[in-house]
Amino acid sequence: MKQIVSILFILLSLPLMAAVKVRGGVTAEDGEPLAGATVIWLGSTRGTVTDADGLYEITRPKGATRLIASYVGCLADTVTVPLNEKEVDFELKFNTLTEVTVTTRGKGLRRLQGVENSSMIGRTELFKAACCNLGESFTTNPSVDVTYSDAATGAKQIRLLGLSGSYVQMLTENIPNFRGISVPYSLGYVPGPWMQSIQVSKGCSSVKNGYESITGQIDIEYLKPQTDEQINANLYGDSKAKIEANADGNIHLTDKLSTALLLHYEDALADHDSNKDGFSDSPRIRQVNLLNRWAYFSRRYIMQTSFNVIDERRRSGVSHHHADAFTEEEMMKMSAVGTMLIDSRRYDLWTKNAFVIDPDDGRNVALMLNFSNQTNDGIYGTKRLDSYQSTVYGSLMFETDANAPHSLSAGLSLNHDHFRHITDFAEPMMRTTETVPGAYAQYTFNHQEKFVAMVGLRYDHSNLFGNFITPRAHVKWNITPAVALRGSAGKGYRTVNTLAEYSYLLTSTIPVRFNSAYGRDEAWNFGASASWSFSLWKRNFSLSGEYYYTTFDQQLIADRESDPMLIDIVQSDARSYSHTVQVEATAELFKGFSLTGAYRYNDVRETYSGTLDRKALVPRYKGLLTASYTTPLELWQFDATVQFNGGGQLPASPVVDGKPLWGNSFKSFTRLNLQVTRHWRNFSVYAGGENLTGFTQKNPVIYLPAADIYDPTMVWGPVHGAMFYAGFRLNLKK
Numbered sequence: 069m070k071q072i073v074s075i076l077f078i079l080l081s082l083p084l085m086a087a088v089k090v091r092g093g094v095t096a097e098d099g100e101p102l103a104g105a106t107v108i109w110l111g112s113t114r115g116t117v118t119d120a121d122g123l124y125e126i127t128r129p130k131g132a133t134r135l136i137a138s139y140v141g142c143l144a145d146t147v148t149v150p151l152n153e154k155e156v157d158f159e160l161k162f163n164t165l166t167e168v169t170v171t172t173r174g175k176g177l178r179r180l181q182g183v184e185n186s187s188m189i190g191r192t193e194l195f196k197a198a199c200c201n202l203g204e205s206f207t208t209n210p211s212v213d214v215t216y217s218d219a220a221t222g223a224k225q226i227r228l229l230g231l232s233g234s235y236v237q238m239l240t241e242n243i244p245n246f247r248g249i250s251v252p253y254s255l256g257y258v259p260g261p262w263m264q265s266i267q268v269s270k271g272c273s274s275v276k277n278g279y280e281s282i283t284g285q286i287d288i289e290y291l292k293p294q295t296d297e298q299i300n301a302n303l304y305g306d307s308k309a310k311i312e313a314n315a316d317g318n319i320h321l322t323d324k325l326s327t328a329l330l331l332h333y334e335d336a337l338a339d340h341d342s343n344k345d346g347f348s349d350s351p352r353i354r355q356v357n358l359l360n361r362w363a364y365f366s367r368r369y370i371m372q373t374s375f376n377v378i379d380e381r382r383r384s385g386v387s388h389h390h391a392d393a394f395t396e397e398e399m400m401k402m403s404a405v406g407t408m409l410i411d412s413r414r415y416d417l418w419t420k421n422a423f424v425i426d427p428d429d430g431r432n433v434a435l436m437l438n439f440s441n442q443t444n445d446g447i448y449g450t451k452r453l454d455s456y457q458s459t460v461y462g463s464l465m466f467e468t469d470a471n472a473p474h475s476l477s478a479g480l481s482l483n484h485d486h487f488r489h490i491t492d493f494a495e496p497m498m499r500t501t502e503t504v505p506g507a508y509a510q511y512t513f514n515h516q517e518k519f520v521a522m523v524g525l526r527y528d529h530s531n532l533f534g535n536f537i538t539p540r541a542h543v544k545w546n547i548t549p550a551v552a553l554r555g556s557a558g559k560g561y562r563t564v565n566t567l568a569e570y571s572y573l574l575t576s577t578i579p580v581r582f583n584s585a586y587g588r589d590e591a592w593n594f595g596a597s598a599s600w601s602f603s604l605w606k607r608n609f610s611l612s613g614e615y616y617y618t619t620f621d622q623q624l625i626a627d628r629e630s631d632p633m634l635i636d637i638v639q640s641d642a643r644s645y646s647h648t649v650q651v652e653a654t655a656e657l658f659k660g661f662s663l664t665g666a667y668r669y670n671d672v673r674e675t676y677s678g679t680l681d682r683k684a685l686v687p688r689y690k691g692l693l694t695a696s697y698t699t700p701l702e703l704w705q706f707d708a709t710v711q712f713n714g715g716g717q718l719p720a721s722p723v724v725d726g727k728p729l730w731g732n733s734f735k736s737f738t739r740l741n742l743q744v745t746r747h748w749r750n751f752s753v754y755a756g757g758e759n760l761t762g763f764t765q766k767n768p769v770i771y772l773p774a775a776d777i778y779d780p781t782m783v784w785g786p787v788h789g790a791m792f793y794a795g796f797r798l799n800l801k802k
Contacts, residue, residue, distance in 0.1 A: 090149060091125040092156040094118050094137050102139045102160065103178070104190050104265055108294055110134035110146060110367065112323035115294040117264070126296065129323055143469075183512075183520045183542040185554055185597045185614065186269040187211070194260055196696060196707040197743060198756065198793050200304060200312055200334070202288065203255030205266060207741060208709050210652055210666030210692040212268060212286075214255070219768040219780040219787050220384050220408045220448075220575040222351040223252040229270060229283040229616045230646045230670035230686060234569060235562065235589065237273065237281035240288050241372070243418050243438050243463075244278055248485060249455045249568035250442055253412065257378055259332040259357060261302040261314040261797075264289040271595035271616055272540045272558030275508045275524035276465065276477060279538040282560035282591045283618060283646075290374070293318040293328035294363045297802040306793035309338040318361075325364050332357035341387035342789055346394055347406050347769045347780070349787045351384035368424050376416040384408045398773070405449045405577055405778040406771075414442040431468040437461065448574035449778065454490040455568055459483070477510040481528075489567045489585070493574075498585045502563055504530045508538075520544040528561075533588060536561055550601045562589040564624045566637050573626065573635050576779040578722070580635040587624030587639050593617070608656045613649075620644040628684070628719040629676035642675035660700065666692045682717045685784050687736075689714035705745040707756075713737050718782065724775045730767075734784040737763045755794040762789050 094105040101122025108115030109132040118124045126135075128149070135156060138144035142160035149156055180186040189209060197207040203224040206212040213227040226233035238246040238254060246254035266288055273281040291300075297319055304312040311334065318328035336352040343349070356379045364371040385407035386399060394402070418438040425431040438461040445454045465479030482505045489498040506528030513521045526538035540558030547553065564587040573580045597614035623644050627636040650668040657663055668690045672683040691712030698705045715736045721728035743756030765785035771778050 089125055089127050090135065090154055090156055091123070092158065093122050094124065094139065094158045094160065095122055096139075096142060096160055102142070103192065104188075105137055105139040105142075105158075105160070106292065106295075107135065107137045107158075108365065109323075110136055110365075112320075112365065114296075114320060114323065115292070116296045117292070132323075179599065179610070179612070180267070183522045183544045183554065184269050184273060184556070185271060185595065186267055189266040189268070191264060194263060194266075195745070195754075195797075196705075197709070197741060198304065198306075198754075198758070198795065199260035200310075201256045201260055202258035202263070202266075205260055205263070208664075208692075208694045208707075209268065210664070210668065210690075211270065211650065213687075213690060216350070216783045216787065217252065217572045217781070218575055219347070219349060219783050220351065220406070221252065221382060221410065221572050222353065222384065223572055224255045225252070226255065226286075227686070228268075229593075229618060230648045230672045231283050231618060234564070235282040235560075235591070235618075237277065237285045238288075239277060239285055240418070241290065241420065242277060242287060243420070243436050244280065244461060244483070245416070245418075245438065245440070247280075247459065248442075248457045248487060248565045249444050249571075250414065250457070251569050252572060253380070253382075253410075256353070256355070256380070257357070257414070258288055259314055259330075261300065262290055262316065262330050262332070262359065264291050270614070271556045272542075272560060272593045274522075275510055275526045275538055275540050276463075276479065278481065278483070279506070279526055279528055279536070279561045282562060282589065282593060283616075290359070290361065291316055291318075291328065291330065292363065293326040293361045294320075294365060299798075299800045301798040302795060304793065304795040307791055308336070308340055308788065310334065310336045324366055325362070327363070328361040330359040330361070339384070339387050339389070340788070341389045342764060342787075343766065343768075344389075344393065345767070345769055345771065346386060346399075346402055347771070348384045348387045349768065351382045351408065353380065353382050355380040370422040370424070371419065373419040374416070376414070378412070378414040380410075380412045380414075382408065382410040382412075401773055402771070405776075406769075406780075408446075408448055408575055410444060410446040412442065412444045414440065416440045432466075434463075434465050434467070436463045436465075444568075444571075446571065446574075448571070449577065451574045452490075452492045453567060453571055453574060455571070456488040457565075457568070458486045473514045473516070475512045475514070477508075477512075479508055481506045481508070485563075487565055487568070487585070491567070494567075494582055498567065500532075500565065500585045502530055502532050502586075504528050518546045530563070532563065532586065533561075552599050554595075554597045556595045557593070559590070559592050563587075564589060566624065570626060570637055573781060576635070576781050577777055578633060578635055578779055580637065582637050584637075584639070587637075589623050590621040591623070592619050592621070607658070608654075610654045611652070613651045616646075616648050618646040623674075625674055625676075627676050629679075629681070632720040632722040640675065642678075643680055644674045645672075647671040661695070661697045664692070664694045666690075684717050684719040685734075685782075687714040687716045687784075703747055705747065707743045707745075709741040711739045711741075713739070713785070716784065718784070722777065724772055724777065729770050729772070729777065729779075730782055734765075737761075737785050739763065739786065750800055751796065751798045753794075753796055755792075757790060757792045759786050759788065760790050764789050 094102045105118040107124045114129045116126045136146045137158035178188045199205050217223045217225050228236050269285040273285045299317040302314040313333045316330040320326045335354045339348040359376045362373045386403045421435045423433045440459045443456050461483050463481045467477045469475035484503045487500040508526040510524035522542045524540045542556045545553045595616040599612040601610045622641045652666040654664045672686045674683050693710040695708045721730045740760040741758045745754040768787045769780045
């Protein structure tokens with residue numbers, strides 16, 4: 069009888085024995101825990117991602133014996149795990165090719181202290197705010213500002229180093245993306261719950277990703293299909309009648325092949341007119357977004373492929389909340405000039421393929437391809453603009469770090485853009501096609517992690533602009549393990565599709581003159597930074613400071629100074645520059661509580677009609693104070709962010725009946741955001757508020773019917789008062 073019971077026990081235990089879990093931690097070689105590191109069994113898609121403390125737990129598939137840990141900026145490490153081993157820790161060495169090391173600020177925002185001045189925003193940091201999309205994910209970041217371009221289209225734009233986000237190269241998992249007609253609205257195309265992390269690099273970046281980075285790069289990492297099988301969901305609603313639903317899940321089809329499906333839906337159910345001027349404060353946006361990912365892992369070949377479909381509708385114009393304050397004739401006239409309708413459809417297909425030549429010395433060849441197609445059909449008051457863009461991008465690169473301290477990266481690239489615009493205010497049909505083949509080489513020298521130098525050179529040829537060369541260089545000197553200095557210098561170029569990137573100006577009745585279908589930005593960027601991390605009273609502190617100077621050889625500008633009754637889009641080779649200085653300090657005052665303060669000064673100037681003056685609508689300074697507290701058992705989390713926005717200059721104002729429509733400058737203002745989160749094992753509930761100081765710009769829309777003037781583009785501050793929200797997050801792992 070005992071033998072029968074023993075046999076039954078063994079048979080019943082077999083499934084459990086086959087599902088043995090291995091756990092451990094992943095740290096950098098300086099001992100810093102790496103949150104978001106990938107841990108995967110070799111030859112399978114069974115993988116996971118480390119938590120905020122760098123810890124992981126993973127199920128061992130049948131026959132698996134080798135475990136791989138990898139992290140952005142570090143060399144992957146592979147260990148053999150005996151069948152009876154249940155705990156494995158990794159210590160990853162820094163990768164000299166990208167030269168990125170890590171120090172923490174809190175648990176979600178990490179400074180990547182490598183040869184490039186970069187920081188990474190992890191999911192923990194993203195969840196400190198509502199983070200409905202990419203444009204709302206920089207709330208706690210002192211380096212990136214997010215503003216509205218106008219009060220009609222609701223297009224958000226970022227600023228980095230005091231300059232427009234159009235000078236920042238947007239990447240999705242190291243593939244250039246969101247260019248051309250997607251530029252005005254791309255910050256809303258990436259749902260917050262889809263992102264695993266965001267990497268922000270300041271100044272000139274590596275030449276590997278092309279020539280377009282002038283002030284920096286923003287690289288988005290999506291959730292991966294090869295992690296542990298799981299289902300995530302997020303529901304959100306706010307006091308402005310916006311609702312949002314997100315869901316994602318992944319499945320392992322075989323030991324090597326996995327797939328994930330990510331879904332997003334948002335809708336603004338009502339318009340708002342807080343200042344009672346008769347116009348909606350911002351558009352009603354309805355978006356459906358779907359992303360399907362595939363991953364294949366074997367010893368010598370790795371593949372990642374994604375397909376993305378976006379359908380978005382934007383509507384704004386007359387608000388009927390205060391219709392009784394206007395006559396029917398006034399409402400009809402307001403509708404004629406103020407109605408804005410934009411229908412967008414976008415399709416993306418990209419794939420990354422890595423062929424490992426020798427896993428031991430880091431030699432590999434990678435092929436990256438991206439195909440995108442987008443249409444924007446728009447009505448801007450009395451004007452119509454329908455835009456179409458198709459893009460093909462390819463990159464073939466070779467990397468090796470076999471001969472330490474020397475490493476090399478080289479490759480070829482091709483970018484092809486085709487634009488077509490249909491208008492009723494310019495040429496009926498405008499077409500632009502640009503094809504740019506190129507090649508690059510990048511060399512890195514690393515002397516015992518104390519001194520690192522990286523130099524790169526690109527050669528490209530454009531059918532529109534001819535040959536051009538892009539040099540870039542970075543250096544880093546670790547004076548001590550806690551003190552580092554960096555410097556960078558390099559050039560960047562950018563082709564500007566004028567109708568697409570300045571389409572928001574069409575919402576104004578002030579005439580816009582497009583002198584060409586395309587233009588060219590060409591600039592140099594120089595930067596220097598210093599950072600210091602130290603411990604005091606058994607608490608962690610960090611200080612950093614940086615200075616960046618960007619100067620343009622040529623630039624496409626919207627000139628509103630020469631003639632206030634005309635917006636002239638012109639190519640300028642006159643002097644134009646930006647100086648930015650930023651200091652930042654972080655302190656862990658007691659266990660679970662971190663505090664960060666930052667201050668940045670901007671001096672941005674452009675030349676109009678021979679006069680060098682401050683660039684309009686750019687604040688002179690920004691201050692940021694963030695505080696985060698997590699209770700000892702991590703059941704409750706409290707986050708607060710205060711933004712201090714300095715005043716600035718406004719464009720020259722049209723004069724009507726002897727009076728200007730607006731003043732010469734705008735004033736400073738302060739915003740306060742708060743959020744409380746309660747965590748359970750598989751779900752969390754969060755609630756918070758934004759702009760709790762209640763400050764709003766009094767007249768975001770300028771409307772003088774007698775003079776036939778309607779202009780919603782003079783936006784420099786919040787157009788909404790206090791907003792409250794609540795949400796629910798669910799995570800179910802297999």
